[in-house]
Amino acid sequence: MNKITQLFNIKYPIIQGGMIWNSGYKLASAVSNAGGLGLIGAGSMYPDVLREHIQKCKKATDKPFGVNVPMLYPNVEEIMNIIVEEGVKIVFTSAGNPKTWTAFLKEKGITVVHVVSSSKFALKAQEAGVDAVVAEGFEAGGHNGREESTTLTLIPMVREKIQIPLIAAGGIATGKAMLATMVLGADGVQVGSRFAASFESSAHDDFKKTIVNLEEGGTQVTLKELAPVRLIKNKFYQDIQELYSKSPTVDDLKILLGRARAKRGMFEGDLIEGELEIGQVSGLIHDIKSVAAIVDGMVAEFEDAKKSMVSF
Numbered sequence: 001m002n003k004i005t006q007l008f009n010i011k012y013p014i015i016q017g018g019m020i021w022n023s024g025y026k027l028a029s030a031v032s033n034a035g036g037l038g039l040i041g042a043g044s045m046y047p048d049v050l051r052e053h054i055q056k057c058k059k060a061t062d063k064p065f066g067v068n069v070p071m072l073y074p075n076v077e078e079i080m081n082i083i084v085e086e087g088v089k090i091v092f093t094s095a096g097n098p099k100t101w102t103a104f105l106k107e108k109g110i111t112v113v114h115v116v117s118s119s120k121f122a123l124k125a126q127e128a129g130v131d132a133v134v135a136e137g138f139e140a141g142g143h144n145g146r147e148e149s150t151t152l153t154l155i156p157m158v159r160e161k162i163q164i165p166l167i168a169a170g171g172i173a174t175g176k177a178m179l180a181t182m183v184l185g186a187d188g189v190q191v192g193s194r195f196a197a198s199f200e201s202s203a204h205d206d207f208k209k210t211i212v213n214l215e216e217g218g219t220q221v222t223l224k225e226l227a228p229v230r231l232i233k234n235k236f237y238q239d240i241q242e243l244y245s246k247s248p249t250v251d252d253l254k255i256l257l258g259r260a261r262a263k264r265g266m267f268e269g270d271l272i273e274g275e276l277e278i279g280q281v282s283g284l285i286h287d288i289k290s291v292a293a294i295v296d297g298m299v300a301e302f303e304d305a306k307k308s309m310v311s312f
């Protein structure tokens with residue numbers, strides 16, 4: 001038992017990060033059934049779709065699971081009401097101010113965790129009354145912090161500032177990385193990219209194949225003027241770079257991004273024009289596996305690494 005397994009009543013302190021177009025009820029329930037904590041990613045779901053996924057998740061697992069709500073998307077109020085109506089017990093908020101929804105959710109008896117990318121915001125989340133913080137380093141897939149702190153530097157800095165449980169994210173796909181972040185002060189880990197390349201992820205098969213074929217340097221953070229995001233360097237990414245060479249305005253960037261790029265890329269499998277989000281750790285992901293194999297493998301490697309640590 002540790003602070004995170006206790007907080008969520010789970011076996012292993014491994015959380016599957018909410019991921020637009022990847023983390024529906026199939027992924028979330030598989031992670032929870034494997035002993036971790038699965039999160040349904042509400043960011044890519046219309047409110048009715050989210051309700052359906054929550055109901056299906058309840059049928060697919062009798063273990064705890066939660067919902068991730070990125071607060072930058074529309075319909076947040078409707079989504080929060082559905083979460084309460086459906087009796088969801090755990091919510092991870094991200095991409096917004098932790099003060100906005102924490103008190104509302106806590107009043108309903110919901111455990112609240114907020115995702116940050118700096119120690120300053122970790123402290124703000126603690127002050128807002130959250131139960132735990134996810135600190136996500138710059139190597140992570142998805143949207144990133146402007147500070148560019150890597151996981152290796154971020155975790156000990158956040159640990160210095162906050163007293164509540166701390167979950168490390170960004171670049172963690174193995175038991176060794178899990179051990180490393182826990183040595184640095186984390187109580188548990190949130191894993192994204194590794195679970196995106198699982199059988200149970202709802203992403204398109206061609207996106208999953210692209211992840212396992214990516215090499216070191218295959219991703220880069222861009223669109224900092226809108227919301228920094230780490231993307232695979234495909235044609236869409238190259239188009240962004242070309243636009244940057246012409247000193248674009250924010251509106252120019254918005255027009256290029258357009259609508260539904262992420263759905264087109266990750267869900268529909270348009271590898272050329274779509275937005276493909278994944279972390280730097282994709283360079284270490286060589287196969288598409290079941291969630292059970294991923295979780296069991298991480299736990300076994302964690303235990304082995306702990307035993308084989310040498311002193312000098």
Ligand SMILES: Cc1cc2nc3c(=O)[nH]c(=O)nc-3n(C[C@H](O)[C@H](O)[C@H](O)COP(=O)(O)O)c2cc1C
Nearest residue numbers: 017018019020043094140141142170171192193279
């Ligand atoms: C495809 C993809 C989509 C993501 N979407 C979200 C999201 O909707 N909400 C969120 O809070 N984080 C999102 N993230 C971040 C993950 O929840 C997680 O924190 C991150 O992937 C951890 O870093 P890693 O990719 O190195 O494991 C996303 C990440 C990826 C790879």
